Amino acid sequence: MATTELTRENFDEVLDGNDMILIDFWASWCGPCRFFGPVYERVSGRHDGIMFGKVDTEAQPELAGAFGITSIPTLMIIRENVVLYAQPGALPEQELEKLIDGARAVDLDDVRRQAAERERSA
Incomplete structure (x- = not known):
């Protein structure tokens, strides 16, 4: 599956339309981003059931800011x-696959249960 460019305009629709999404926050001037981009693209081709999105932090600063992206x-x-x-x-590539x-x-019911317990005790 190819990656999808995520923008402020399509983000909610993409998020709501997919059970699992990976998002790569990147910029064209970033050396590590240029290393990771081809890895991300290759891995996306092996996982049809997962949406692989990319957010260009230069073109979409509001979206990057909404997620607190600083690196x-x-x-x-x-x-x-x-x-x-x-992170x-x-x-x-092997680490991304893992x-x-x-x-x-991940057992999401357990994650939600733990979050609810933390909220009740706070």
Whole structure:
């Protein structure tokens, strides 16, 4: 599956229309982003059931700001509207594959239950 350019205009629709989405926050001037981009593209081709999006932080500063992106590249994984991962840094291909496998294995009912318990105790 090819990657999709995410903008302020299409972000909510893409998020709502996909159970799992990976987002690469990047910029063209960023060396690590140029390293990670081809890795991200290759991996996206192996995962038909996952949306792979890209946010150009230069063209979409409001979107990057809404997620508090301060370093690029930053990879974010959202599954069923729950952010499971958000870390800066370019990953090697094998590490990205492991991260995807881990995100698929997360028990979201348990995550939501733990979040509700933390909210009640706060």
